[in-house]
Amino acid sequence: MESINEIQDAIIDEFSFFGDWMEKYEYIIELGKDLPLIDAQYKTEDYLVRGCQSKVWLHASLEDGKVIFKADSDAIITKGIIGLLIRVLSGHSPQDILDADLYFLDKIGLKEHLSPTRANGLVSMLKQMKLYALAFQKQLTGKND
Amino acid sequence: MSGKLATTGVFDVKAVRKDFPILQREMNGQPLCFLDTAASSQKPLPVLQAMDNYYRLHHANVHRGVYRLSQEATDMFETARKAVQQFIGAGHEQEIVFTRGTTESINLVASSFGRAFLRPGDEVLITWMEHHANIVPWQLICEQTGAAIRVVPITDTGELDLEALEQYLKGPVKILALTQVSNTLGTINPIRKIVALAHEHGIPVLVDGAQAVPHSPVNVSELDADFYAFSGHKMYGPTGIGILFGKTEWLEKMPPYHGGGEMISRVTFEKTTYNELPFKFEAGTPDIAGSVGLHAAIEYLQGIGLENIAEHEHELLNYGTELLCEIPGLRLIGTAANKAGVLSFVVEGTHPYDLGTLLDKMGIAVRTGHHCTEPIMDRFGIPGTVRASLGMYTTKEELDRLAAGIKRAVNLLL
Incomplete structure (x- = not known):
């Protein structure tokens, strides 16, 4: 499996072919x-990461030492960006997720969507992803602090 | 500086736009199409120049200086107060309190009036279309005093249910707080009639005038409002300064809001006596430059003519309403008969956040979300709206761009 940075670089490469914002957003949309990201059973208050403007639902599980993320949003652009974040982070070990430096959003010109003032739930979702990774990491190493 | 200002001739939106430097900017490669004036208006040159001039040549702290420069600054500050008084037709200068904005003006009344007059069992009456700034301050004071909030419902068109209002006024209501113009729906409430109704029951009324003052002539004496709150930055003036008008009879009975310098008459460690109105409510060094900018904004508004602005915006509102209603799946939220320049809408199958994001890419600045009025969103069962709001500088061409932009965005999204 590719590393987190290899996936980020692949996305940056894909986005370099887009001529203007229209093409880029068409792709994100x-x-x-395309992505049916989360089972209906997880689309509940319990899994809701509240943004001021768009809602995000996030579910995480640990399978064979890898964290599997599933997420969804009521806004389609938010959902598209979630698709990218999941492609980058899902399926990696908790430690790799905790260490990840997400530079691809800046490189593909979507960093503005991760501004806290944007209030779309993405910042909270990323924080929540790292918290899940931390919890699973502790589970794996048996730490109990 | 350019030649003549738009204030010197008949109303001409092209001339008006030349007075606003920011409107010459490009955004994402397109001429900026600014349709978020209800959140904050842009500033004309005279406002910028007045504030620059104040800081360059006249700045010193106000009221206590014996030296000439401090007296100049004090004169400018107090002249601004006088200009506000005349602008809104208030009876006395002392009834004009400078604050940081509408939010602080309402907090001041909620806190001071509430501490003086609210007891357990009393009611504060607000409406379903209030901005959070006219909900939360009352919740805070009700928690402290044991009073309760009661909410007047709105209809499907976004108008106040006046029959319910009349019924509620018969309850143990101590104050009615409501907006003159809804920032989300655009509804213009019949304030004069509502104030008269409340006064029949001896109930004072606070009017949130933030969305009213920049768009049509307001006279607080004619309205007979007991309190009237508004902001400088929504009326083409600077951020950081707001106004609270309060009738003397109420302000005198209310305790101070903040403590500090300026608001005192005499201080000892045992007891402090307070300054006279309006200084009792103005603790600390005020926003002197803000008051100077506000004064310039008032003169600019008067020069353009509020009747002209109201007429221009009304024509645009009708034009924009027709354009938007032609878009398949688009639903206007707020269709009151008497409406100000606000076009709030949703488009079937799309999320407001997505629409706003794509419009931004086309250089069109609109607001998306709940506009600090979550109860309205709950009332209409929507997550938020896209809101385009108009100002004196808005043009038909900009509304054409908005309509074309929405169609383009919807095509991408659906």
Whole structure:
């Protein structure tokens, strides 16, 4: 499996072919439409990461030492960006997720969506992903502090 | 500086736009199409120049200096107060309290009036269309005093249910706090009639005028409002300064809000006596430059003519309403008969956040979300709206761009 940075570099490469914002957002919107990201059973208050403007639902599980993320949003652009974040972070070890430096959003010109003032739930979702990774890491190493 | 200001001739939106430097900017490669004036308006040159001039040549702290410069600054500050008084038709200068904005003005009344007059069992009456700034301060004071909040419902068109209001006024209501113009729906409430109704029951009224003052002439004496709150930055003036008008009879009975310098008459460690109105409510060094900018904004508004602005915005509102209603799946939220320049809408199958994001890419600045009025969103069962709001500098061409932009965005999203 590719490392987190290899996936980030692949996304940056893909986005370099887009001529203008229209093409880029068309792609993100398609990503958002294509991905049935989360089971209906997880689309509840318990899994809701509250943004001021758009809602995000996030579910995480540990399978064979890897964290599997599933997420969804009521806004399609948010959902498309979630698709990218999941492609980068899901399926890696808790430690790799904790160590991850997400530089790809800046490189593909989508960093503005991760501004706290944007209030779309993405910042809280990323924080929540890291918290899940931390919890699973403790589970794996048997630490109990 | 450019030649003549737009204030010198008949109303001409092109001339008006030349007075606003920021409107010459580009955004994402397109001329900026600024449709978020209800959140904060842009500033004309005279406001910028007045504030620059104040800091360059006249700045010193106000009221206590014996030296000439301090007297100049004090004169400018107090002249601004006088200008506000005349602008809104208030009876006395002492009834004009400078604050940081509408939010602080309402907090001041909620806190001071509440501590003086609210007891367990009393009610504070607000409406379903209030901005959070006219909800939360009352919740805070009700928690402290044991009073309760009661909310007047709104109809499907976004108008106040006046029959319910009349019923509620018969309860143990100590104050009615409501907006003159809804920032989300655009509804213009019949304030004069509502104030008269409340006064029949001896109930004072606080009016949130933040969305009213920049768009049509307001006279607080004619309205007979007991309190009237508004902001400088929504009326083409600077951020950081707001106004609370309060009738003398109420302000005198209310305790101070903040403590500090300026608001005192005499201080000992045993007891402090307070300054006279309006200084009792103005603790600390005020926003002197803000008051100077506000004064310039008032003169600019008067020069353009509020009747002209109201007429221009009304024409645009009708034009924009027709344009938007032609878009398949678009639903306007707020369709009151009497409406100000606010176009709030949702488009079937799309999220406001997505629409706003794509419009931004086309250089169109709109607001998305709940606009600090979550109860309205709950009332209409929507997550938020896209809101385009108009100002004196808005053009038909900009509304054409908005309509075309929405169609383009919807095509991408659906």
